[in-house]
Amino acid sequence: MDPAAQKLSNTNPALLPQVPTPNPDEKAAVARGDIPMKIDDSLKATMASENEDMQKMHLVASAENFTIQNNPNSSTIGMNIVNDHGKSTDQIRQLGEKIENASLPKQLTEALTERISRLALIRQSAGFMSSTFIIEYEQTSHYVNWIVNMPWNKESKDILDLTKAKEIMDKSHYGLEPLKQRVLEYIASLMLNIKNNKSSDNIVKAPILCIVGLAGTGKTTFAKALADSLGRSFERVAFGGMVDSRVLRGQSRYFPDAEPGAIIKKLTHAKTKNPVICLDELDRVTETARADIMGVLIEILDPEQNVTFIDHYIDYPFSLQNIIFIGTANNASSVSTAVLDRLEIIHMPSYNDEEKIVIGRDFILPKIVKQTGLLPTQLQIDQDVWGALVRPLGYDPGIRGLDRLITNICRKSAMIII
Numbered sequence: 001m002d003p004a005a006q007k008l009s010n011t012n013p014a015l016l017p018q019v020p021t022p023n024p025d026e027k028a029a030v031a032r033g034d035i036p037m038k039i040d041d042s043l044k045a046t047m048a049s050e051n052e053d054m055q056k057m058h059l060v061a062s063a064e065n066f067t068i069q070n071n072p073n074s075s076t077i078g079m080n081i082v083n084d085h086g087k088s089t090d091q092i093r094q095l096g097e098k099i100e101n102a103s104l105p106k107q108l109t110e111a112l113t114e115r116i117s118r119l120a121l122i123r124q125s126a127g128f129m130s131s132t133f134i135i136e137y138e139q140t141s142h143y144v145n146w147i148v149n150m151p152w153n154k155e156s157k158d159i160l161d162l163t164k165a166k167e168i169m170d171k172s173h174y175g176l177e178p179l180k181q182r183v184l185e186y187i188a189s190l191m192l193n194i195k196n197n198k199s200s201d202n203i204v205k206a207p208i209l210c211i212v213g214l215a216g217t218g219k220t221t222f223a224k225a226l227a228d229s230l231g232r233s234f235e236r237v238a239f240g241g242m243v244d245s246r247v248l249r250g251q252s253r254y255f256p257d258a259e260p261g262a263i264i265k266k267l268t269h270a271k272t273k274n275p276v277i278c279l280d281e282l283d284r285v286t287e288t289a290r291a292d293i294m295g296v297l298i299e300i301l302d303p304e305q306n307v308t309f310i311d312h313y314i315d316y317p318f319s320l321q322n323i324i325f326i327g328t329a330n331n332a333s334s335v336s337t338a339v340l341d342r343l344e345i346i347h348m349p350s351y352n353d354e355e356k357i358v359i360g361r362d363f364i365l366p367k368i369v370k371q372t373g374l375l376p377t378q379l380q381i382d383q384d385v386w387g388a389l390v391r392p393l394g395y396d397p398g399i400r401g402l403d404r405l406i407t408n409i410c411r412k413s414a415m416i417i418i
Contacts (some may be wrong), residue, residue: 022105027180095144102148108316143253149268156272158230160191167227174359186320210327213348219328227276235266235277240284245292250313260313274322280325285333294336301342350397357386364406372410
């Protein structure tokens with residue numbers, strides 16, 4: 001049946017204008033042609049509207065038929081409309097181009113192409129303004145954007161230089177020689193593995209470090225120094241207060257507002273498949289979700305399992321074997337035993353007063369002076385004063401309190417100078 005006729009046949013009779021029924025004599029006169037048939041104004045408006053709708057439907061059908069006949073790919077990736085720059089302006093076509101231009105696994109490309117084909121069929125059958133198409137398009141577009149931005153084949157080149165690695169750690173952290181030596185040995189084993197095998201694929205056999213120490217002792221910043229030593233991107237996943245394992249491995253894309261988990265997000269942000277990811281405060285997850293989170297963490301850290309890690313949103317295996325994971329914790333006893341079995345614990349020592357003086361004078365003060373906008377000659381702290389600054393902080397194992405104190409001094413000095 002013609003679409004316009006179908007539309008008219010489905011019209012609710014109650015909504016049609018009521019036309020007065022002529023008497024038999026008037027009918028006969030109209031039939032003989034003696035008098036013209038009278039048409040009510042409301043009926044004229046209705047007929048004009050129906051005629052306009054019918055013309056629109058025929059135009060849309062003609063355009064779709066022309067597209068299908070002249071574009072063989074229209075059934076899979078939509079109407080081929082291009083702008084003056086040669087780029088497609090059709091939304092479905094743009095998604096297809098993103099998939100074609102991305103370097104994706106073959107099976108994933110086929111699955112995405114099939115989904116784009118289904119989206120094109122929905123638009124053709126339901127219309128591009130239908131709620132079904134809009135919802136499906138939003139979900140598909142969101143999913144494709146995440147997929148094409150993942151670093152499937154992008155890998156940064158490591159800096160194989162122990163001397164430079166030592167300089168970077170010395171520049172960011174004072175003392176901690178036993179810890180630095182341990183990290184240098186670890187980096188040396190990674191470098192030797194990469195150098196001899198011409199690939200970083202075997203670094204999974206190296207132990208995964210976990211730095212354990214009191215708050216404020218520099219565990220996270222030390223993990224970043226390790227990333228800088230290798231020339232890799234650094235990403236941090238905060239476990240403090242984590243309440244659901246889906247934070248790590250995502251939620252099915254069929255749920256509204258679903259997104260990938262933290263691991264995939266960090267990889268996408270790093271734009272390489274071999275960053276250094278710090279699993280910060282492993283002991284701070286909530287008690288109710290501890291078992292589930294630790295279960296996912298085992299899969300992430302286990303070399304036998306993480307080569308085919310599947311995020312629930314991406315729903316396709318992605319290898320985590322090139323990532324260097326560095327954990328931190330204040331108390332290792334709060335971490336699952338199964339997770340600890342996959343970690344090499346390194347204890348971060350606390351700082352004594354002499355070390356705090358050197359850190360405050362040579363590391364914190366120059367940094368805060370620069371951040372405050374002061375010149376080095378505008379604020380100087382005598383050596384005798386440092387003992388008085390550090391001593392009240394003796395109970396603090398870290399340097400956060402000293403950092404806040406020096407920051408306040410610099411701000412007050414800036415206010416006096418201004």
